[in-house]
Amino acid sequence: MKSEKAETKPIAEAPKKAAARKPREIAIRGIPVSSGIAIGPVFDTTEVPAEAPRRSIGAGEVEAEKQRLAEAVTLSRKQIGKLKSRLSVLPEEAQEELEPLLDAYAMMLGNSRLLRGARKRIEAELLAAETAVQDEAEAIATIILAQKDDDRAGLNRRAGEVREIARRLTRNLTATPFRSLKEVPEGAILVAEELTPADAALLDPARIAGVATEEGGADGHTAIMLRALGIPSVLGASGLTESAVRGEPAVLDGSAGLVVLRPGERALEKAKESLAAFARERAKLAKLRRLPAVTTDGEPVELQANLEIPAELPLIAQAGAQGIGLLRTEFLFMNREDLPDEEAQLAAYTQIVEAMAGDPVTIRVLDWGGEKDMEAQASGIAPTHAGPNPALGLRGLRLLLKRPELLEAQFAAILRVAERGPVRILLPLVTNPAEVRQAREIYERVARRLRRKGVGVPEKLPELGAMIETPGAALAADAIALEADFFAIGTNDLAMYTLAVDRAESEVSHLYDPLHPAVLRLMQFATEAALRLRMPVSVCGEMGGNPRLVPLLLGLGIRCLSMNASAIPRVKQAIRALDISDCARFARRVMEQSDPERIQELVMSQGHVTERN
Ligand code: PEP
Ligand code: MG
Numbered sequence: 001m002k003s004e005k006a007e008t009k010p011i012a013e014a015p016k017k018a019a020a021r022k023p024r025e026i027a028i029r030g031i032p033v034s035s036g037i038a039i040g041p042v043f044d045t046t047e048v049p050a051e052a053p054r055r056s057i058g059a060g061e062v063e064a065e066k067q068r069l070a071e072a073v074t075l076s077r078k079q080i081g082k083l084k085s086r087l088s089v090l091p092e093e094a095q096e097e098l099e100p101l102l103d104a105y106a107m108m109l110g111n112s113r114l115l116r117g118a119r120k121r122i123e124a125e126l127l128a129a130e131t132a133v134q135d136e137a138e139a140i141a142t143i144i145l146a147q148k149d150d151d152r153a154g155l156n157r158r159a160g161e162v163r164e165i166a167r168r169l170t171r172n173l174t175a176t177p178f179r180s181l182k183e184v185p186e187g188a189i190l191v192a193e194e195l196t197p198a199d200a201a202l203l204d205p206a207r208i209a210g211v212a213t214e215e216g217g218a219d220g221h222t223a224i225m226l227r228a229l230g231i232p233s234v235l236g237a238s239g240l241t242e243s244a245v246r247g248e249p250a251v252l253d254g255s256a257g258l259v260v261l262r263p264g265e266r267a268l269e270k271a272k273e274s275l276a277a278f279a280r281e282r283a284k285l286a287k288l289r290r291l292p293a294v295t296t297d298g299e300p301v302e303l304q305a306n307l308e309i310p311a312e313l314p315l316i317a318q319a320g321a322q323g324i325g326l327l328r329t330e331f332l333f334m335n336r337e338d339l340p341d342e343e344a345q346l347a348a349y350t351q352i353v354e355a356m357a358g359d360p361v362t363i364r365v366l367d368w369g370g371e372k373d374m375e376a377q378a379s380g381i382a383p384t385h386a387g388p389n390p391a392l393g394l395r396g397l398r399l400l401l402k403r404p405e406l407l408e409a410q411f412a413a414i415l416r417v418a419e420r421g422p423v424r425i426l427l428p429l430v431t432n433p434a435e436v437r438q439a440r441e442i443y444e445r446v447a448r449r450l451r452r453k454g455v456g457v458p459e460k461l462p463e464l465g466a467m468i469e470t471p472g473a474a475l476a477a478d479a480i481a482l483e484a485d486f487f488a489i490g491t492n493d494l495a496m497y498t499l500a501v502d503r504a505e506s507e508v509s510h511l512y513d514p515l516h517p518a519v520l521r522l523m524q525f526a527t528e529a530a531l532r533l534r535m536p537v538s539v540c541g542e543m544g545g546n547p548r549l550v551p552l553l554l555g556l557g558i559r560c561l562s563m564n565a566s567a568i569p570r571v572k573q574a575i576r577a578l579d580i581s582d583c584a585r586f587a588r589r590v591m592e593q594s595d596p597e598r599i600q601e602l603v604m605s606q607g608h609v610t611e612r613n
Helices: 004-020 059-085 092-108 113-125 129-146 152-174 197-201 221-229 265-286 310-319 329-333 342-355 370-378 396-402 404-420 433-452 471-475 477-481 491-499 506-511 517-532 547-555 565-575 580-591 596-605 607-611
Strands: 026-029 031-034 037-044 188-192 208-213 233-235 249-253 258-261 302-307 324-328 361-364 423-427 464-468 486-489 537-539 560-564
Touching: 031 221, 037 208, 037 265, 059 092, 059 113, 059 129, 059 152, 092 152, 113 129, 113 152, 129 152, 188 249, 197 221, 208 249, 221 233, 221 302, 221 310, 221 560, 221 565, 233 249, 249 265, 265 565, 302 310, 302 565, 310 342, 310 565, 324 329, 324 560, 329 342, 342 361, 342 404, 396 404, 396 433, 404 423, 404 433, 423 433, 433 464, 433 477, 464 471, 464 477, 471 477, 471 491, 471 517, 477 486, 477 517, 486 517, 491 517, 517 537, 517 580, 517 596, 547 565, 547 580, 547 596, 560 565, 580 596
Parallel strands: 037 188, 188 208, 208 233, 302 324, 302 560, 324 361, 361 423, 423 464, 464 486, 486 537, 537 560
Antiparallel strands: 026 258, 031 233, 037 249, 249 258
């Protein structure tokens, strides 16, 4: 058995090296997710102390409690291992600083005094695992701090490390992300390992200067939410949480995907200049609000907004959107324990439809599942067992067809709001025509029931459209077009399912490529199926809000784009500089290519066209 001395030595020695150095600037690259510059102090949510309530257990629970602790240790080891595996992408000085720290953490998750002591406390004092861990960590920290040593900073650091690992264990034991987003001070840059879409929905863009996380991909729902809120953000920034220190200054460039911790004078100056340039650009784009989205040869393009939460409504008005092309209704189901009933839904839709004052609102029925599974369990929507592959499991329309009462309540609320303004209904994650048919039967049944009850339902029911966001739906688009009234191409999921790359997973984000020829060919097939029947078709995935992709999308025949409101001015600017026959020619050239890299080059070379003015 190792002696206590041998065990604690590396903890004491290694980080000393780091502490002896002056804190210095570290630049960390991540995925650019929401443009804008943020300058402010770091607020690291993973640093919030994990204070699980003290809990005792019965004598019969000791073994189970020790098992829980063992599982939390395994998970914590995995997390530390993952952090270590990412070290190589960091700048050398950051690696030097972090490696010993991670080694120290890994050591404490081995046969350490902390774990032995915690296990003993579970047995002897009948404490719950998290209480035992906290008590043991405090006892060790007290002993360390009582030592006589001139290196006070070193002792504090060692005690801090023990507490930190106890916090990680407690967090894993209680499966609680110990963060209170309400506490984020005004003007701070929020730093976290991961942010769920539901967390992001709670952020106040007026208070938070920027967001940076370790995990996450460019087109995950968290990214979409952050863009919607207009918060400059960088996700997938490896090594961030281990280098960031709460309260220390940082700058974040959401367009470049860069976070600079402890910026020096030059970096700070540069950030200030970029901030001013960004504000100037915004003011310039705002002037486009009243101008039509028409190509130079007179082809009108409809520009609509995607809406994640009602707080975005003022932004939509400012952006000059011609209606809402995708209302993601998931916000109604997030951050709550119960399900919103028909009345609650009606109230929410009424607010939105009335705010749009006669412009059309496309309401997508609940698209639950995938990334949102954790929260789904909390609100009792999904079965508790999410399955081995949640993205391929019971989600989107297939979940609603298994739980028709959810769909009925939503259809009823939408039909009732149809009196207040033009609405359309969109079905998520369609894979075959029968699903649309089944949904329509339920829809018509709900309409008949409402009419019987004397509720004013429009004679011609609002249109029922299908999202084209799976390869299956794209390739069966001709059959689905016979069942649906319109198509909305969801390029985020379409790219994910076509390429088998999770859109929210930072580890594979380099493979997530909506411009991959496979994705483009599916889009083309679905678009042509719709156009043949003169059926409306839009693009409402993140591709629709990228000004560089406008020539290609127009060239493919798309005339309606729905995007996060803040993207509308730039996309409009691009449209106003384009000629439709040039776009058609360009799209033909792109579609002849089979090499993804060549397509990237071609599209990027169009940048000068869409970025002039
Ligand atoms: C999509 O998948 O492209 C889409 C628009 O839907 P969501 O991003 O909400 O999954
Ligand atoms: Mg989708």
